[in-house]
Amino acid sequence: MTTRCDIMLFGALGDLAQRKLFPAFYQLEKAGLLADGSRILALARRELDTEGVRQQIRKRLEQHVKPEEFDPSVADKFLQRVEYQLLDFNNQDGFEALNTWRAGQSNQLIVYLASPPSMYGVVARNLSAVSCCTEKTRVVVEKPIGHDLESSRVINDELGEVYKENQLFRIDHYLGKETVQNLIALRFANNLFASQWDQNHISHVEITVAESVGIEGRWGYFDKAGQIRDMVQNHMLQLLCLIAMDPPSDLSADSIRDEKVKVLKALRTMTPDMMDTYVVRGQYTAGASNGKPVPGYLGEDDANKRSDTETFVALKVEIDNWRWSGVPFYIRTGKRLPEKLSQIIIHFKPAPHYIFDPDQRHLANNKLIIRLQPDEGMSLKILTKDQGLHKGMRLRQGPLELTFSEAFETERIPDAYERLLWEIMKGNQYLFVRRDEVEHAWRWVDRIVQNWNDGGDPPKRYAAGSWGPVASIAMITRDGRSWYEDA
């Protein structure tokens, strides 16, 4: 049974709403997960009427929903739920109209702020001034929550003046990805792994989130953020937390978030003397993407030719606690890398006593490869004897393979936003980020940025279409390791 919801969508004509949110709502409609009577009030500043907005959304649905998944009758049904209200977010007077829309409704109210974070405070205050929300209202906010610890506190304080923490749903869309959620199942449903998941058995962990796209016309935002704020402060640290956290006592939002916060608190601070060996930042130059020439970061439209903003970051992260002492987490993420690929590799330690051919010693550690995208699944590399009489006891590393789409005949894996919207409608916060998580992540990231600002080297260049600066390879090679490459 799904709850009847009224969703006020601020920023309804913006890129996020049009590219991600409306297609996700459409999919929920198609799956029968939008309760009859649920409504969406699209809010923006453009002079349009409901019919015009419905047409615009329909066009974007046709673009962003795969043709084989697009059903015009579902789209029609969904669009009937959408009404449009022109609204100047800064002007309290217009907010009375929201009460008119709500009059006599008992639907669960969800306020979705798909607007720039600088607007969160004013919208919250204006909603409160017209008494539009109650203690039951759920409020959804998108990243970035600020650009450092201080600015994130300002935003969180502004929201906190009007809403309680249990009303706030801070989105990190990585937490809505099927495979990211699956990390929790993998770790805490399989005793096999639970007993191996520490410094006694794991030598190191790699997390790669690579994108082939550049900054896609978002220079204004991206140049102020850089890859460390855009990807590391949120998505990368969330992945790291899910791999490193202790088992929560249950699946409740706070049990999971308490454990993630403990990891964030245990991250070793990057002091200036660590910057040369633990941190690499890069910026792409002209190169090729998918076989086509592409400009460098400084050659993108609207670029400021002198920017030192990083489009690539590689870090060696130490977690100072009992479980992970001495186990580095190598993480890297960048734009304009050769492919879109997100994966986590757990490198297990070799057997304590080795009895096979000395020249095969390098093979002798198990690896668990968790593919987040594309080709969602996992693969455990184990060692077996090579087949055949003449091979003697030669070893061979082979995969125990689990590709979700094949193993479970999954029809389609839902997009992250579908799951997140669904959980918001159910009022479940476990896939959303708590205030202290955001702040601990900023505290750690701020120190790196401060070291860069205090005279660190400028970003190292890398050609678009390569795996980032050579320095990122050197960083891991110094420890006698290499970034995992699937043969």
Ligand code: BG6
């Ligand atoms: C967003 C970043 O949060 O995540 C973008 O702002 C990035 O720069 C995107 O491209 C990556 O998300 P996904 O789901 O495509 O891996």
